[in-house]
Amino acid sequence: MASVPLATIAVDAMGGDFAPGAVLEGVASALAADPSLRVLLVGGLEIVEAFATAHERCEAVATTQVIGMGEHSAAAVRGKPDSSIVVGCRLVKEGRADGFFSAGSTGAAMAAATLIIGRIKGVQRPAIATVLPTAGSPCVLVDSGANADCKPEHLAQFATMGAAYARTALGILEPRVGLLNIGEEPTKGSQLAQEAYLLLKAGSPGFVGNVEGRDIPAGTVDVVVTDGFTGNVMLKLMEGMSKHLLAEFKTALMSSPVNKVAAAILKPSLDALRDRLDPDSHGAAPLLGLNGLALIGHGSSGPRAIASALRVGAVAVRAGLVGSIAASLTPEDA
Amino acid sequence: MASVPLATIAVDAMGGDFAPGAVLEGVASALAADPSLRVLLVGGLEIVEAFATAHERCEAVATTQVIGMGEHSAAAVRGKPDSSIVVGCRLVKEGRADGFFSAGSTGAAMAAATLIIGRIKGVQRPAIATVLPTAGSPCVLVDSGANADCKPEHLAQFATMGAAYARTALGILEPRVGLLNIGEEPTKGSQLAQEAYLLLKAGSPGFVGNVEGRDIPAGTVDVVVTDGFTGNVMLKLMEGMSKHLLAEFKTALMSSPVNKVAAAILKPSLDALRDRLDPDSHGAAPLLGLNGLALIGHGSSGPRAIASALRVGAVAVRAGLVGSIAASLTPEDA
Numbered sequence: 176m177a178s179v180p181l182a183t184i185a186v187d188a189m190g191g192d193f194a195p196g197a198v199l200e201g202v203a204s205a206l207a208a209d210p211s212l213r214v215l216l217v218g219g220l221e222i223v224e225a226f227a228t229a230h231e232r233c234e235a236v237a238t239t240q241v242i243g244m245g246e247h248s249a250a251a252v253r254g255k256p257d258s259s260i261v262v263g264c265r266l267v268k269e270g271r272a273d274g275f276f277s278a279g280s281t282g283a284a285m286a287a288a289t290l291i292i293g294r295i296k297g298v299q300r301p302a303i304a305t306v307l308p309t310a311g312s313p314c315v316l317v318d319s320g321a322n323a324d325c326k327p328e329h330l331a332q333f334a335t336m337g338a339a340y341a342r343t344a345l346g347i348l349e350p351r352v353g354l355l356n357i358g359e360e361p362t363k364g365s366q367l368a369q370e371a372y373l374l375l376k377a378g379s380p381g382f383v384g385n386v387e388g389r390d391i392p393a394g395t396v397d398v399v400v401t402d403g404f405t406g407n408v409m410l411k412l413m414e415g416m417s418k419h420l421l422a423e424f425k426t427a428l429m430s431s432p433v434n435k436v437a438a439a440i441l442k443p444s445l446d447a448l449r450d451r452l453d454p455d456s457h458g459a460a461p462l463l464g465l466n467g468l469a470l471i472g473h474g475s476s477g478p479r480a481i482a483s484a485l486r487v488g489a490v491a492v493r494a495g496l497v498g499s500i501a502a503s504l505t506p507e508d509a
Numbered sequence: 510m511a512s513v514p515l516a517t518i519a520v521d522a523m524g525g526d527f528a529p530g531a532v533l534e535g536v537a538s539a540l541a542a543d544p545s546l547r548v549l550l551v552g553g554l555e556i557v558e559a560f561a562t563a564h565e566r567c568e569a570v571a572t573t574q575v576i577g578m579g580e581h582s583a584a585a586v587r588g589k590p591d592s593s594i595v596v597g598c599r600l601v602k603e604g605r606a607d608g609f610f611s612a613g614s615t616g617a618a619m620a621a622a623t624l625i626i627g628r629i630k631g632v633q634r635p636a637i638a639t640v641l642p643t644a645g646s647p648c649v650l651v652d653s654g655a656n657a658d659c660k661p662e663h664l665a666q667f668a669t670m671g672a673a674y675a676r677t678a679l680g681i682l683e684p685r686v687g688l689l690n691i692g693e694e695p696t697k698g699s700q701l702a703q704e705a706y707l708l709l710k711a712g713s714p715g716f717v718g719n720v721e722g723r724d725i726p727a728g729t730v731d732v733v734v735t736d737g738f739t740g741n742v743m744l745k746l747m748e749g750m751s752k753h754l755l756a757e758f759k760t761a762l763m764s765s766p767v768n769k770v771a772a773a774i775l776k777p778s779l780d781a782l783r784d785r786l787d788p789d790s791h792g793a794a795p796l797l798g799l800n801g802l803a804l805i806g807h808g809s810s811g812p813r814a815i816a817s818a819l820r821v822g823a824v825a826v827r828a829g830l831v832g833s834i835a836a837s838l839t840p841e842d843a
Binding site for chain 1: 643735747752762768782
């Protein structure tokens with residue numbers, strides 16, 4: 176008997192740049208690694224049936240429609256009721272799955288999850304929480320892209336939900352919460368940041384004040400709160416910088432024959448570093464504030480990122496993330 | 510006779526975390542490197558006089574007040590008329606210097622420059638332009654922190670002024686201008702980004718559309734336009750990431766005796782890379798949109814950054830940056 180509780184994740188077999196191949200490979204590896212994981216594989220009949228037949232703890236849910244990356248999210252969700260994204264969210268709503276994961280269109284997955292799974296009572300805006308690699312322990316970024324325009328009270332809720340995520344799913348007992356700003360003083364920054372500061376100061380446990388861009392890689396906070404515009408710019412910039420700097424190092428390492436020899440010696444250490452900086456190592460970002468678990472993956476997810484996403488999903492299910500977020504919201508929210 | 514025109518820069522001897530030592534060292538090195546550079550060294554009598562006596566092409570301008578890093582900018586500028594920052598800006602206003610540089614309080618330098626040097630007719634908001642290192646040619650970021658809250662028409666002017674800077678001071682003949690956003694499509698992003706897109710599309714030469722965070726390190730555009738909040742977060746994040754990743758590499762290189770040997774072989778290549786990524790290598794950011802040149806340096810500027818700042822200042826003076834920005838603004842701006 177497995178010692179950990181069963182977790183059932185519905186997986187969008189059609190989502191992501193390398194679907195369905197990378198998704199299937201990732202699911203196979205996640206199932207092998209976690210004997211208490213069950214997968215409902217959602218997608219085209221010919222894709223999901225053969226795989227489910229060949230793998231234990233995997234059930235096929237055949238769908239006939241796919242939402243493409245370029246489609247208008249809300250329209251696609253309404254117009255394609257038998258798409259893998261819509262059906263996957265419905266499995267969560269109906270209690271057949273504990274969570275849903277897609278590496279497909281982020282906009283469509285957010286729209287479907289919000290519409291079908293629904294928001295926790297009192298949540299004004301669900302937000303995406305992404306775990307960033309830092310010099311210290313990982314840092315949860317909320318919102319990393321769901322809400323381009325925010326009000327101060329949205330940011331205050333992001334702080335509460337982000338802290339609940341850090342506690343529940345990352346095991347950080349007393350998360351330090353920072354507000355992303357362009358100066359340390361409360362009077363610095365945009366109107367939004369200044370007003371959010373006052374709200375967080377007044378009512379957010381663990382709030383340590385403003386943090387700046389340079390504090391994030393240093394890992395000075397466990398949760399960083401910002402609007403989805405700034406958060407998304409930051410997330411993509413970090414990805415770009417990691418990629419760019421690793422490429423620059425590689426060029427430096429290969430710039431002469433003697434360097435190449437030295438580089439060969441260093442390879443294992445540098446590979447370990449690359450893995451640590453790899454955005455694939457975390458794999459999935461939950462949409463916080465919904466009445467069920469929905470996880471969004473990077474469009475470029477490879478098998479490793481997919482497997483990692485399912486691991487993140489199982490942890491969130493077993494830790495009771497959704498219930499803990501609902502419990503963390505103050506009575507005035509609900 | 511020097512073949513390049515004389516450039517006279519007023520330098521705040523009191524500004525920056527390592528002032529006056531780092532400033533004086535940087536000025537000495539800049540004067541030695543550029544025989545057509547003249548410096549008006551502004552600061553405490555005992556500091557500036559001895560240095561000016563000992564160095565050619567350097568004149569002392571003694572002041573009695575200093576604006577500290579923590580002071581309220583506008584109040585400090587009004588309350589300390591004999592501070593090095595206020596006097597330095599006055600030297601530009603009076604035509605005694607072609608430009609002013611300070612590594613002191615960015616807020617105070619901006620406030621003093623805007624108040625004393627004044628805006629070019631039609632400029633709504635002066636903006637800070639910072640040159641970012643990328644995988645390709647450098648990229649000009651406007652605004653990197655002067656205006657936390659912006660309107661779409663401000664961003665449109667930032668694009669015009671940033672392109673003029675890239676052309677004049679960086680020698681990029683036809684700068685590609687991108688709008689920082691969280692998706693490629695015109696309908697993506699915040700209200701501000703969507704409205705700015707339409708303005709840029711309609712009237713900004715060289716506009717290539719939206720760019721995302723990951724495009725900046727890749728160097729896909731020559732000028733990236735955003736509000737000063739997002740820009741400042743981005744700038745400080747890039748600094749933090751470079752520092753963090755270089756530290757991680759160093760740890761990897763030192764993790765075993767055999768690695769250390771390999772690292773010693775690679776040292777020259779890695780040092781060259783570090784220099785290229787070093788924010789000190791550019792050294793100063795001009796405040797675009799003023800009726801004279803004002804350059805702001807990083808508070809942590811060392812001698813190398815100060816020398817580099819004076820080089821950037823001299824290039825901007827000789828290239829006629831201020832006139833070229835004035836000429837680039839459309840009649841409806843003026």
